[in-house]
Amino acid sequence: MNLAQGVQLVSFGILAAMMIGAALGVVLFENIVYSAFMLGGVFISIAGMYLLLNADFVAAAQLLIYVGAVNVLILFAIMLVNKREDFVALPGAWIRKVLTGLVSLGLFALLGVMILATPWVTSTSITSVGNTAIVIGEHFFSDYLLPFELASVLLLIAMVGAIILARREYLPEQLPSETQQTVLTLPERSRELFSASGENE
Known part of the structure; x- marks a missing residue:
């Protein structure tokens, strides 16, 4: 193993740990703003993976579109819409957690079997595409x-x-015509009272 392969392996390990940790933060943080920031960390680590695969354009698009646009839009939407409400435990919430855990474990096992069963082609010669x-x-x-x-x-x-x-x-909403007249017109003094006060003077 030469120096370049060692640096690539260490970089892959750091990016993989960063991706897994940020993904766990997205799921486990109770504050949704922190979850959105962790999602940005996931996107950044994916961009690093693209750089390791010599896909510089895809990495730049990942940073510009997902981190710079989608994640910022999610943060703005959360901060504008987020309302502080008291936490109320839902009845039967543990059943949902158990089902979510089983589905996640099933997907993890499926992906693991697919990775192990796929005949990955490893080659030392890399063809440059320009x-x-x-x-x-x-x-x-x-x-x-x-x-x-x-x-x-x-x-x-x-x-x-x-x-x-x-x-x-x-x-x-369309208001009734009577309501619009009462809202848009000012109350007037009666002319009789105005004329009577003028005669007294």
């Missing part, structure tokens, strides 16, 4: 043009739907 951003752009606009455009159209539809749902909360 600038990965140029290669991905060429594939996007040649081989995968239709899925790329469909994904952009779906994102546009989702954005328009989110705008419509957000504006619906701010639309004022």
Whole structure:
């Protein structure tokens, strides 16, 4: 084992420990803001894994999109919507915890069996593909043009739907005509009283 392989192995161990610890923090922290920060740590460690795989463009996209946009958006949504309420224990909550644990263990076992059963190809010779951003752009606009455009159209539809749902909360309800008149007009003094006070003077 040379120096480069040792550095790569140590970096992989650090990033894996960081990813697992941050993922446990997302699940186990009671404060949802701390969970959102831990989710950012998971995204950053995944970007480090992409760098170890020589996928520099995917790592940069991971940092810009997930850490810089999605995670910040989640934090803003949590801080704007988060309301302090007293904790109320749900009846039968332990059943949900047991079922969640069983499902998580099942998924962990399935992934472990898949990793052990997959014939991983390890090769010492690494073929350089040049600038990965140029290669991905060429594939996007040649081989995968239709899925790329469909994904952009779906994102546009989702954005328009989110705008419509957000504006619906701010639309004022239609008030009856009588109520609008009473709200928008000022009470006037009667003309008889005004004329009587003028004659007395």
